[in-house]
Structure formats: C-alpha cells, structure tokens
Amino acid sequence: MSTRHSDAQSFSPVRTGRLMMVAAVVSLLVLFSCRSQQSGGAAASEEQMLRDKIATLTRQDQILSADYSLAKGPTPYISLDYSNRKIELKVHGHPLRSFGIARIQRSGGAPALAEVWTKVEIKPLQDTTRQKVVPGSGEATTASTAAKAPWGPRSMPSDYDVICKANLVLEIRALPAESRSRFARWFVGGYRRFSDWTREVFGRRNVGFHEVIEVWMSEDDAQLLFWSLPKQFGILLVNVS
Amino acid sequence: MHAGKFIVRIPAGLFVLAVLPIAIGCRSAPNPQGDVPKNERMIARGDLAGLRSQVRLLEARIRRLETSISRSYPGSPVILIDTSKSRIAMMLGTRVIVEGTCSGGSGMELADAAGKRTWTFDTPRGHFRVLGKVADPVWIRPDWSFIEEGEPIPKNYSQRAMANVLGDYAIAFGDGYYIHGTLYTRLLGSNVTHGCIRVDDKVLKKLYQAAQAGTHIWIY
Numbered sequence: 534m535s536t537r538h539s540d541a542q543s544f545s546p547v548r549t550g551r552l553m554m555v556a557a558v559v560s561l562l563v564l565f566s567c568r569s570q571q572s573g574g575a576a577a578s579e580e581q582m583l584r585d586k587i588a589t590l591t592r593q594d595q596i597l598s599a600d601y602s603l604a605k606g607p608t609p610y611i612s613l614d615y616s617n618r619k620i621e622l623k624v625h626g627h628p629l630r631s632f633g634i635a636r637i638q639r640s641g642g643a644p645a646l647a648e649v650w651t652k653v654e655i656k657p658l659q660d661t662t663r664q665k666v667v668p669g670s671g672e673a674t675t676a677s678t679a680a681k682a683p684w685g686p687r688s689m690p691s692d693y694d695v696i697c698k699a700n701l702v703l704e705i706r707a708l709p710a711e712s713r714s715r716f717a718r719w720f721v722g723g724y725r726r727f728s729d730w731t732r733e734v735f736g737r738r739n740v741g742f743h744e745v746i747e748v749w750m751s752e753d754d755a756q757l758l759f760w761s762l763p764k765q766f767g768i769l770l771v772n773v774s
Numbered sequence: 775m776h777a778g779k780f781i782v783r784i785p786a787g788l789f790v791l792a793v794l795p796i797a798i799g800c801r802s803a804p805n806p807q808g809d810v811p812k813n814e815r816m817i818a819r820g821d822l823a824g825l826r827s828q829v830r831l832l833e834a835r836i837r838r839l840e841t842s843i844s845r846s847y848p849g850s851p852v853i854l855i856d857t858s859k860s861r862i863a864m865m866l867g868t869r870v871i872v873e874g875t876c877s878g879g880s881g882m883e884l885a886d887a888a889g890k891r892t893w894t895f896d897t898p899r900g901h902f903r904v905l906g907k908v909a910d911p912v913w914i915r916p917d918w919s920f921i922e923e924g925e926p927i928p929k930n931y932s933q934r935a936m937a938n939v940l941g942d943y944a945i946a947f948g949d950g951y952y953i954h955g956t957l958y959t960r961l962l963g964s965n966v967t968h969g970c971i972r973v974d975d976k977v978l979k980k981l982y983q984a985a986q987a988g989t990h991i992w993i994y
Contacts, residue, residue, distance in 0.1 A: 576822060583825035590832035597839040604843045607901040609994060622994060624901070625847035629854070629994050663894070666884035669924025675882065676958055676966040684881030684965045686858050757858055761994040763900030 592646055596771055599647035600626060603767045611762075613703070613748070615644055615772040620748070622761050623769075630761055635708055636749035643772055644746070650697040650768040657690035657759070658728075686760040691752045692725065693759060695768070700743035703768060707755040721752075746770075852990040853904075853953075853981065855971060857897055860963045862953075862973055864984055871984055874977035875962045876953075878993075879969040886921050893918045895968045897993060902947040904989040907982055911944035911954065912937045918968070941975060943982040947991050953981060 603610040604626040612621045618634040664682060666675050691707035706725065709718035750758075851866045855876060863873035879897035886892075915934045920927045928934060941955010956962065956972040971993075973981065 580822060580825060583822070583829055586829050587825065587832065590829065590836060593836055594832055594839070597836060597843070601839050601843050601846075605846050607990060607992075609900060609992065624992055626843040627847055629856075629992065664880075664882045666882045666895075666922055668884065668887060668921050671923055672919075673958070675880070675922060676961055679880035679882055679966040680961050680964040684879070688881060760858055761899060763994075764898070765900075 592773070596647045596773065599649050599769055599771070602649055603769055608766060609761075609763050610767045610769060611758075612769045612771065613746075615639075615770060617773070620750070620754075620758065622758070630757065632750055632754040632758060634748055634750050636747075638747050640742075640745045644744075644770050646772055648770040650699075650701050650703070650770065652766050652768065653696045653698055655759075655762070656694045656696060658692040658694070659690040661688060661690060663688075686753070686757040689756040689759040691755040691759075693755075697768065700741070702742045702745050704745060704747045705755050705758065706747060706749045707752040708749055709752055848990050850986075850989065851984055852992065853985065855897075855991065855993040857899070857965070857993060860965065862971065862977065862981075864981055872977055872980040874973055876977075877956070877962050877967050877972040878965045880966050884918050884922060886917075891917070893968075897965075897967070897969050897971065898949070898951065899993050902951075902991040902993065904985045904987055904991065905946045905948055906987060907943060907945045907985060909943055909982070910937075911940045911952075913940050916950070941978055943978050945981060945985055953991075954978070 600612070604623070607624070609622055609624050609629065612619075612623050612628075613634075614620070615637060618637060620632045620634060621628040622630040664678065664684075670678075691705075693705050695703040695705065697703065706729065709721040709725075847867075849867075851864050851871055853862065853864050855862045855878070857878040860876055860878065861873065862876040864871040879895045882895050884893045884895070913936045914931075915936055917927050939957060940952065944952045944954040946952050951970055953971040953973060955975055955978045958966070958972075959974055962972065962974060
C-alpha cells in the first residue's frame, strides 16, 4: 500500500512538472552559456576584422598623406611604386607619364610604406651633345639644321643619379632599347653592367649615401623620364606590399 | 508500475537528451578565428565601439584626403604641353578644349664671338602660369637673335622691335618665354625654337581666347 502510495507520488503530475522545470532550467543555462560563448567568438571575430581594417586604412592614410604633401602643390612630381614596379610623373595626383620598372633594388631592403624625397641635383653618367648654332647663319638655316637632327628624348642620357636631400639617391639605369638588335642589346647591357661594376670597384659609385635605390628601366623610358623632369621636384616612394 | 514510471519520465529525459547534444555541439563548435580565450568572451562593448569609431575616423580622413587631392587639380582650363610628342592641349578636366601640334626648343647652343656669353635654346619643364597675353605682338629681339643673324647688336632699344614674326597673338609664361605663332609652319612638330612654344594660327587663336592670366601651364 505504502509502495503503491509512493509510486502514486512519484507519478504525480507535480513531481513530473518539477522534473521538467529542472530540466528546462538546466537546458536554458547550457544554452545561455553556449550563446555567451558564441557571442564571445563573434565579438573576437569582429574585433579581428576591425583591427585588420584599421591596419589597411592606416596604410592607405599614410600613402595618401604622403601623396597629398606633393599633390597639393602645382610642381610635377615622381611617384615610384616599389611593389607594382611603376614610375609616374604626376601633377596634382594625375599621371602625365607612366613607365614600367624592369628591376629595382634598395640598399637596406624594401622601403617604408610611403616616403617623400626631395631632389637636389641630377648627375647624368653620359654627356649630352648639343649642336652649335653658327653665328651669322640666320634663324631659317638654324631651324632647318635643328629639324634634320631633332632634339628630343633620344638625345637625353639614359643613366643618371637623382641626388636627393638627406643623403638619398635614386639611380636610374637603362636596359638596352627593344628597337636595337639582339647583339646590340646584349653588348650594350653588358657594357652598362661592366661600367656600373667599375664605378663600384673604383669608388665612383654612390657610396656614403644613406639610402640608394637602383631602378632599371628601358632605355627609351629612362631617356623620356629625364627629358620630362622639371628643375625641382619631389619623389614619392610607395611600397604597398 | 515500473513501466508507468518509465513512461512518465520520458518527456523529461527526451528533453534533456535533445538539448544536451546541441549544447555540447555549441561548446565544441570550431571558431573561425581559432580557439577563443576565455577572457575574449569578455571583450567589452566599449572596445568594439572604439574600434568601429577608429574605422569611421580613418575612412572619413581618407575620403577627405582623396577629395583634397582630386580638388587640388584646377577646375579651370589648363594648358598641357608634351614636348616629346610636340603636342599642346588645353583641357578642362578630361575634356579637350583645343589641341594641336607645337614646336619647342631646339636644344642648340650659341656663343658670341668672344665666347663670353652662351645661350642654350631649351624649353623649360615644369609648372608655369599665363602671365599675360598680347594681340599683334611685337618681338623685342634679344642679343642672341642679332648674333644668330650676324648683325651688330643695336644700342637703340627701338631697333630691337620687330613686328609680324610672332603670329597674331602671344601668351607669356615667364622668363621671356611665350606661346606664339610662327612663319615656319612647315617646321611645326619639330623642336626648332629658341625655347618658346610655337603653334599654328588656328590653335593659337583658341588658346588666346580661352587662356586667362593665371591659367596653369604644365610642360613635360
């Protein structure tokens, strides 16, 4: 009887309800803990995403700030994109000319994210030969002579050093033009590398400079760049990688 | 009786059985960022808000910089002279107002008889502004012009004036350099001048009409 009574008690709806209640509370606690864990994970994930975005934006900000420091003035400037191997002559952020870089290297490794250099002087490694006007020859004759042997980018040196403030130097070196024959390209390329090496050996190379960036580009581009440069200009160095 | 007890406990048991695996699954669910340290559960809302605010500030700063760079380019017409191609253009943004062939400096050198003075006939590169413009310009010949022609350099200033050689108009951009017309139109496209920019009459007229004092000129 007593057993039956106790059995009746254990089967009572009250006891079943209690059990259900306890189970529900335990389940809710487990679910809450799980949700809290998930929200912690989501927050961490968002935090990481935001930090990544801040890093990207900070880089962009540094590059644009450096660009703006030159772009705000009307003087043309050079933008040297280290990682994309590109040189541009720009005005107010607009490119006037664009050149590809075949090879680039810098003493001391890759440059910082964005730097601005200021040109002091350009030292050509080849002499530029200019035609002479014969006094008394007259303007018409002089003009005809000039037209026959045109003065242009091809008259410019293809190898030169752009010496900048703070002991920095940008060395522009030319690869032989594609228009030359294969042998001529091989010969000229070998000669230029040899003369570069001799300058290094005999100490005429740009030693003693804080930083040296050596840029190899096509002969035509190197000459056209020289031809286009104003008296004073800045150089923006960008390394986005 | 046992069967009855068992039957009654089924709902509670089933409920727990149903919830536990979900809970265990939740707890062991892999985090895309790797294991989340316990303390990261406590990332303060303030931290995230601070980061979001930093992102907004940086985005706004970048927008301002981009706008500043793009606005630094003049909104008025500018003159671009590509000396490597002997081309001159007046542009308003990306719109071409006028363009044509021009001639720049010959790069030649002239020395006087005594060799004391030399001139190099280059067109300067860089940024300039229109300083003035003149219709029917009269050329005041510099010393080198007389030396080039083999004439004595006059002492009287008025003997230097020469009309009808610079075309219908001249646009000054500093240091004695002008954009002007020419009698030698067949030589346009070659670098044959003493440093000035020569253009044909049609282009010159349009440039003269559109250019104002202060108009930017870029020679490259």
